[in-house]
Amino acid sequence: MSYSNYMPDLSHGDNAAAVNSLRSAVMRLGRRLKHQRVDESLSPTEMSVLGTLARCGSATPGELARKEHVQPPSMTRIVALLEAKGLVKLEPHPEDRRQKVVSQTEQAEAMLEQSRRKRNVWLASLADELDEDEWAKLRAAAPVLEKLAHL
Amino acid sequence: MSYSNYMPDLSHGDNAAAVNSLRSAVMRLGRRLKHQRVDESLSPTEMSVLGTLARCGSATPGELARKEHVQPPSMTRIVALLEAKGLVKLEPHPEDRRQKVVSQTEQAEAMLEQSRRKRNVWLASLADELDEDEWAKLRAAAPVLEKLAHL
DNA sequence: TATTGTTATACTCTATAACTATA
DNA sequence: TATAGTTATAGAGTATAACAATA
Numbered sequence: 190m191s192y193s194n195y196m197p198d199l200s201h202g203d204n205a206a207a208v209n210s211l212r213s214a215v216m217r218l219g220r221r222l223k224h225q226r227v228d229e230s231l232s233p234t235e236m237s238v239l240g241t242l243a244r245c246g247s248a249t250p251g252e253l254a255r256k257e258h259v260q261p262p263s264m265t266r267i268v269a270l271l272e273a274k275g276l277v278k279l280e281p282h283p284e285d286r287r288q289k290v291v292s293q294t295e296q297a298e299a300m301l302e303q304s305r306r307k308r309n310v311w312l313a314s315l316a317d318e319l320d321e322d323e324w325a326k327l328r329a330a331a332p333v334l335e336k337l338a339h340l
Numbered sequence: 341m342s343y344s345n346y347m348p349d350l351s352h353g354d355n356a357a358a359v360n361s362l363r364s365a366v367m368r369l370g371r372r373l374k375h376q377r378v379d380e381s382l383s384p385t386e387m388s389v390l391g392t393l394a395r396c397g398s399a400t401p402g403e404l405a406r407k408e409h410v411q412p413p414s415m416t417r418i419v420a421l422l423e424a425k426g427l428v429k430l431e432p433h434p435e436d437r438r439q440k441v442v443s444q445t446e447q448a449e450a451m452l453e454q455s456r457r458k459r460n461v462w463l464a465s466l467a468d469e470l471d472e473d474e475w476a477k478l479r480a481a482a483p484v485l486e487k488l489a490h491l
Numbered sequence: 492t493a494t495t496g497t498t499a500t501a502c503t504c505t506a507t508a509a510c511t512a513t514a
Numbered sequence: 515t516a517t518a519g520t521t522a523t524a525g526a527g528t529a530t531a532a533c534a535a536t537a
Contacts, residue, residue, distance in 0.1 A: 204467070204475050208459060210482040213391050216384050217489035219370035221409055232527070233367050240364050251495060258372055263528050265497055287495040287536045308359060315488070316355070323484045324355050330481030331361040333474045337466070338368035383504070402518060414505050416520055438513045438518045 228300065230274070234259065235267055236304070239276060239297050247292035249282065256339060276300060379451065381425070385410065386418055387455070390427060390448050398443035400433065407490060427451060 219233075228236075234257060241256055242248065248256070254264035268291055271277040276297040282288035319327075370384075379387075385408060392407055393399065399407070405415035419442055422428040427448040433439035470478075 204479070207475070207479040207482045208462075209391075209456070210486055211478065212459070213388055214482065214485035214489045215366050215369050216388055217409060218366050218485060221489065234527080237364055237367055249495080250497095258368060259527095260529055261496065262498080262530080266527085282495095285495080285537075289496080305360070308363070311359075319484065319487070323487070324358070326477075326480045326484050327362065328355070328358040329477045330485075331358045331365065333470065333477050334365035334369060334481075335361055336470070336474070338365040338372065385504080400518080401520095410504090411506055412519065413507080413521080417504085433518095436514075436518080440519080 228304065231300075232267075235271055235276075238264075238267060238271065239293060239301060242277065242291065242293040242297070243301060247290050249288045249290060251288070253291060271297075379455070382451075383418075385414075386422055386427075389415075389418060389422065390444060390452060393428065393442065393444040393448070394452060398441050400439045401442060402439070404442060422448075 231239075237257055238253055241253065250264050250268055251261060253268070254261045257264065259267070268277060268279070272279060275294060277291050277293055280290045280292070282290055382390075388408055389404055392404065401415050401419055402412060404419070405412045408415065410418070419428060419430070423430060426445060428442050428444055431441045431443070433441055
């Protein structure tokens with residue numbers, strides 16, 4: 190492989206190959222997940238925002254935009270859609286009147302629970318195709334991918 | 341957790357959590373990779389198609405659509421764009437006059453080489469943030485993710 | 492003057508439906 | 515009649531630029 194020419198360290202060569210493979214797999218998996226939506230009325234990013242709010246409690250639109258890697262105007266729209274669906278609520282920021290505080294509603298909590306249930310159907314269909322060793326590798330890599338995602 | 345009703349094996353509970361985490365990370369990573377394009381004029385799917393052709397040699401538009409998980413009309417457009425950029429060539433199928441055979445040009449090979457170089461810059465910037473153990477986990481999981489992507 | 496968030500607008504990518512040509 | 519690919523059209527999601535309000 191020609192990239193070893195300018196990157197002689199062997200471990201980096203392996204990492205480069207892994208990044209290559211990861212990049213392709215992540216994009217294709219992303220498209221699959223897009224189709225395997227748990228709720229037809231919720232886009233992948235909307236789901237991801239709900240997940241972030243479930244983890245972090247609450248956040249401002251700007252913080253959410255940075256975490257999800259979208260531009261502020263996009264997050265404005267996403268938050269508005271989630272609010273219209275009753276899944277998040279917006280409150281004024283206690284210290285800065287320019288900002289807002291976004292947090293999830295109880296309805297969102299119920300939705301996420303239902304989402305987990307549906308996801309398990311998909312999981313069950315994959316369980317036959319992956320052996321325990323492969324699942325172990327996924328479980329080990331999951332936190333690293335999360336770290337990469339928000340690095 | 342309610343799924344344990346029909347899935348009593350404990351390890352599957354861990355798998356569900358892993359899928360949860362993977363799903364979120366894959367979507368967010370996908371958005372990052374979208375921005376970290378090697379060539380501004382090439383969409384992620386166009387890059388992915390070139391990668392597939394580099395691995396498989398050649399394929400029909402229908403095969404490419406199935407591998408990339410896009411509908412045939414989308415692949416028609418993607419192949420047309422790649423052809424206009426001189427990165428793939430189309431030839432008549434030797435046995436079936438309905439089909440076409442898509443393969444990459446030498447120019448595409450050069451582009452992929454340049455792509456690897458730029459990717460390594462991104463890689464180098466991440467190398468500081470991940471330790472060797474984390475890289476090892478990514479390398480181990482990469483083939484599993486690829487398997488998931490085309491399952 | 493800088494920053495947070497919004498509005499207005501346009502672009503990119505993909506899908507669905509209808510069509511053509513070949514099997 | 516079924517299949518491969520295309521054309522035409524519409525929709526979803528995001529970005530950029532310009533703007534408002536607050537720091």
